[in-house]
Amino acid sequence: MPPLVRLAAASVLLLGYASAATLEDTSLKVLTFGPRVTGTPASQQARALLEREFRSLGYQTRNEQFTYAKVSDLGSAVRVGGASVPGHAMQGSGSSEVTAPAVRVPGGGGAEDFAQVDVRGKVAVTQRGQVQFGDMAREAQARGAVGLIIINQLPGELRGNLGRAVTLPVLGVSQETGARLTSGTRVTLTVRVQEREVTGFNLVAFKAGVTRPDLLFGAHLDSVPGAPGANDNLSGALAVLELARRTANDPLSARSFFVLFDGEEDGLRGSRAFVKANGPLVAGLRGMLNFDMVGIDARPLLISGEGKLLDWGRTALGDAVTEGRSNDSDHAAFREAGVSTLMFHRGLDANYHRPGDTLLDPALIRATADAALAIAAQVSVPATAR
Ligand SMILES: [Zn+2]
Numbered sequence: 001m002p003p004l005v006r007l008a009a010a011s012v013l014l015l016g017y018a019s020a021a022t023l024e025d026t027s028l029k030v031l032t033f034g035p036r037v038t039g040t041p042a043s044q045q046a047r048a049l050l051e052r053e054f055r056s057l058g059y060q061t062r063n064e065q066f067t068y069a070k071v072s073d074l075g076s077a078v079r080v081g082g083a084s085v086p087g088h089a090m091q092g093s094g095s096s097e098v099t100a101p102a103v104r105v106p107g108g109g110g111a112e113d114f115a116q117v118d119v120r121g122k123v124a125v126t127q128r129g130q131v132q133f134g135d136m137a138r139e140a141q142a143r144g145a146v147g148l149i150i151i152n153q154l155p156g157e158l159r160g161n162l163g164r165a166v167t168l169p170v171l172g173v174s175q176e177t178g179a180r181l182t183s184g185t186r187v188t189l190t191v192r193v194q195e196r197e198v199t200g201f202n203l204v205a206f207k208a209g210v211t212r213p214d215l216l217f218g219a220h221l222d223s224v225p226g227a228p229g230a231n232d233n234l235s236g237a238l239a240v241l242e243l244a245r246r247t248a249n250d251p252l253s254a255r256s257f258f259v260l261f262d263g264e265e266d267g268l269r270g271s272r273a274f275v276k277a278n279g280p281l282v283a284g285l286r287g288m289l290n291f292d293m294v295g296i297d298a299r300p301l302l303i304s305g306e307g308k309l310l311d312w313g314r315t316a317l318g319d320a321v322t323e324g325r326s327n328d329s330d331h332a333a334f335r336e337a338g339v340s341t342l343m344f345h346r347g348l349d350a351n352y353h354r355p356g357d358t359l360l361d362p363a364l365i366r367a368t369a370d371a372a373l374a375i376a377a378q379v380s381v382p383a384t385a386r
Contacts (some may be wrong), residue, residue, distance in 0.1 A: 022053075022245075023238055023241075023242060023362040023365060023366070024362050026049070026050070026053060026238065026241070027230070027234060027238060027360060027362065029049060030046045030049060030050070030234055031228055031230055031234065031358065033045045033046050034228065035223050035224065035225055035226060035227055035228055035229060036221055036222050036223045036229055036234075037222065037223065037224070037225050037265075038070075038198055038200045038222045038262050038263045038265070038266060038269070038270075039070075039198040039199055039200065043221070043222055043262065044201075046221060046234075047063070047201060047203050047221060047260065047262075050203060050221070050237065050241060050260060051063075051203055051205075053241055054203075054205035054241065054244055054258065057244055057245055057248045058207070058248055059205040059206060059207060059244060059248075059253075059258070060205070060206055060207070060208050061203060061204065061205045061206075062204050063201040063202070063203055063204070064201065064202045064204055064273070064274065064277060065199060065200070065201055066199070066200050066201075066202070066262075066263070066269065066270065066273035066277070067197050067198065067199050067200070068197070068198055068200070068263065068266065068269050069195050069196070069197055069198075070195070070196060070197075070198040070266055071089070071091050071092070071093075071193050071194070071195050072193065072194050072195075072196065073088060073089040073192070073193055074192040074193060074194055075190075075192050076088065076089040076169075076171055076190060076191045076192055076193070077171075077190050078149060078171060078173065078177065078181070078187055078188070078189050078190070079187065079188040079190070080102075080180050080181060080185060080186075080187045080188075081180065081185070085173070085177045085180070087149070087157075087158070087171040087172055087173040087174075087177065088157060088158060088159045088160075088171065088172045088173075089169075089170070089171060089172075089191045089192070089193045090133055090137070090150070090159075090160050090161065090162050090170040090171070090172055091159075091160070091161040091162060092134065092137075092161060092162030092163060092164065092165040092166060092170075093137075093162065093165075093166065093168070093169055093170040093171070093191050093193060094165075094166055094167040094168050094169050094170070094191065094193075095169065095191055095192055095193045095194070096169050096191065097169070097188065097189065097190040097191075098123065098146045098147045098169060098188070098189050099186065099187070099188040099189075100121060100122050100123050100146050100147065100186070100187070100189075101122050101123070101183075101184050101185065101186055101187070102122065102123050102124075102125050102149070102181045102182065102183060102184070102185050102186075102187045103117050103118070103119050103122045103123070103124055103125065103145075103183050103184075104117070104125050104181070104182065104183045105117055105119065105124050105125065105126045105140075107127075107129075108126075108127065108129030108130050108131050109126030109127065109128075109129065109131045109135075109136040109139070109150070110130075110131045110135075110139075111139055113126075114139050114140065114143055117183075119140060119143050119144065119145040120143065120144035120145070121144060121145075121146060122145055122146065123145065123146060123147040123148070123149060123187050123189050124140040124143075124145040124147070124148045124149070125148075125149045125150075125151065125178070125181045125183075126140075126148065126149075126150050126151070127150075127151050127153055127178070128150055128151060128152055128153045128154075128158060128160075128172075129153060132163070133150060133160045133161065133162050133163075133170070133172075134161075134162040134163035134164060134166075136148060136150060137162050137166045137168060137170050138164075138166060140168060140170075141166050141167065141168045145168065146168070147168060147169045147170070147171075147189040147191075148168055148169070148170045148171070149170075149171045149172075149173055149178075149181060149187075149189065150170065150171070150172050150173070151173055151174075151175060151177070151178030151181070152172065152173070152174055152175055152178070153175075154175075155174075155175065156174060157172070157173075157174050158172030158173060158174065159172055160172055161267075169189055169190075169191035170191065171189060171191055198263070198266070200222070200262035200263040200269055200270055200273070201262050202259055202260065202261050202262055202270045202271075202273065202274050203221070203259065203260040203262075204257065204258075204259050204274075205244060205257070205258040205259070206256070206257050206258070207253050207254050209254075210254055210255070210256075210257070211281065212280070212281060212284045213255055213256050213257040213281065213284075213285065214255040214256070214284075214285065214286045214287070214379055214380070215252075215255060215256045215257070215285065215286060215287050215288070215289065215376055215379060216256070216257045216258075216259060216285055216287075216288045216289070216334070217239075217240045217243050217244075217256060217257070217258050217259070217289050217291070217372065218240065218258075218259040218260070218261055218271065218288060218289070218290050218291070218330055218331075218334075219233055219236030219237045219239060219240045219260060219261065219290065219291040219292060219330070220233050220236065220237070220260070220261040220262070220263075220264030220265070220270065220271075220292065220329070220330055221233065221234070221237045221260040221261065221262060222261070222262050222263060222264055222265050222266075222270070223265065223357075224265045224353050226354075226355055227351075227353050227354055227355060227357045228355070228357050228358050229357055230295065230357050230358050230359050230360045231293050231294075231295045231296045231349055231351070231352075231357055231359065231360050232292070232293050232352060232353065232357055233264070233291075233292050233293060234295070234360060235291070235293060235294045235295025235296070235360040235364070235365055236290075236291035236292045236293065236294055236295075236344075237260050237291075238295070238360070238362075238365050239291040239294050239344070239365050239368045239369050239372070240258050240259070240260060240291060241258075242365060242366060242369040243256075243258065243369050243372055243373065244258045246369060246373060247373070247376075252373075252376055252377075255379075255380070256376075257281070259274060261274065261330050264329065264330055268329070268330055268332060268333050270330070271330035271331075271332075271333035271334065272333045274333070275333045275334060275336075275337045282334065282337050282339060283337075283338075285334070285339045286308065286309070286340065286379055287307075287308065287309035287312070287339065287340045287341065287342065287379060288309075288331055288334040288335075288339050288340070288341045288342075289309070289331075289341070289342050289344065289372050289375070289376070290329055290330050290331035290334075290341060290342070290343050290344065291344045291345075291368060291372075292329040292330070292343065292344070292345055293345055293346055293347070293348065293349070293352075294344055294345065294346050294364060294365060294368040295346070295359070295360025295361055295362075295364055295365055296346060296347075296349040296351075296359060296360060296361065296364070297346050297347075297361070297364055298346055298347030298348055298349040298350075299346060299347035300346070301320075301344065301345075301346055301364075301367070301368060301371060302322075302343075302344070302345045302346065302347070303317070303320060303321045303322070303342055303343070303344055303345075303371065303375075304321070304322050304323065304324030304325075304326065304342070304343050304345075305321070305323070305324065305331070305340065305341045305342035305343055306323060306324075306325065306335070306340060306341065307339075307340030307341070308340045309340035309341060309342050309375070309379075310323060310340065310342065312375055312378035312379055313342055313375045313378075315378050316374040316375045316377065316378045317371060317374060317375065320371075321342065321375070324343075326343055326345075329343060329345075331343050342375065344368055344371070344372065346364065346368075
């Protein structure tokens with residue numbers, strides 16, 4: 001994580017009041033739909049409800065469709081010593097079952113480590129470390145291994161992504177499972193994955209006639225399976241809606257786009273699709289403000305980013321806005337396209353990606369919107385007037 005500092009309460013400007021009932025009411029209604037996994041009816045219902053809210057505020061809306069291949073784990077495991085122990089198929093793994101002796105690759109699973117053992121016709125077993133999962137998998141495949149098992153170096157289960165797909169079955173396992181995978185032990189590695197096409201929709205709201213906004217306020221609306229996604233990230237979506245509400249009768253709305261992204265949890269799919277589909281609009285942006293997990297104060301509001309938007313942020317809020325690069329939310333897609341970005345975040349709460357993610361505090365969402373509006377107000381001010 002980048003170095004981040006807390007936002008001093010005194011530096012938050014209060015630029016107006018929203019209807020308390022509306023924000024609370026909207027969050028309760030959206031949460032009744034359940035986890036908003038991309039491509040599911042719940043995600044569609046939530047988006048439709050929020051679309052009606054944007055429209056009731058006088059915005060036009062459109063749904064931008066995109067598709068991507070999503071790999072689902074249908075049940076993957078390793079059988080060792082008569083017992084079958086579940087693991088997680090790495091994203092990009094091949095789908096097959098192999099039985100062969102295990103061979104432990106020393107060190108961190110780099111090319112030089114693989115060179116010390118013979119993995120041909122065997123199931124290579126590596127320890128997670130500095131080497132990328134995908135590099136391990138390609139090394140194992142190139143050296144003739146029939147499968148690869150990667151052991152977590154931290155407590156807990158191991159999930160991961162290989163980047164480019166391989167034909168080899170690749171499984172992530174816990175340390176406990178890994179301890180049983182000694183060299184020479186015969187194992188049966190079963191990786192069962194299925195790829196299917198998923199359709200997502202970004203909800204885009206804007207005032208009539210606005211095609212080249214200065215600012216884009218964005219947040220992902222999708223959530224992971226099994227998690228209601230109150231803080232991650234209905235909170236951010238509501239911050240964007242709150243900004244649309246607060247600016248509805250303000251000139252700022254004529255210079256802004258408000259976007260609720262889909263497919264974030266599957267790897268920033270929606271924001272990347274938006275950037276790709278809206279080249280001229282994105283090229284003309286002076287800043288993208290992204291809101292992810294702003295409804296629970298796991299830690300005080302963190303605002304990090306780069307470029308001109310960072311300068312404007314510091315002018316508005318002082319050192320509460322810090323330089324920093326995080327790649328784990330939708331602003332990253334815009335930064336890659338050369339846009340200045342700021343990421344608003346209040347830390348990972350204990351219910352992150354869990355069934356308990358049912359809570360958000362509307363007051364924190366409003367405070368987040370206050371901070372964003374203070375920064376947005378700077379964007380149109382000529383440098384000489386500051
Ligand atoms: Zn999130």
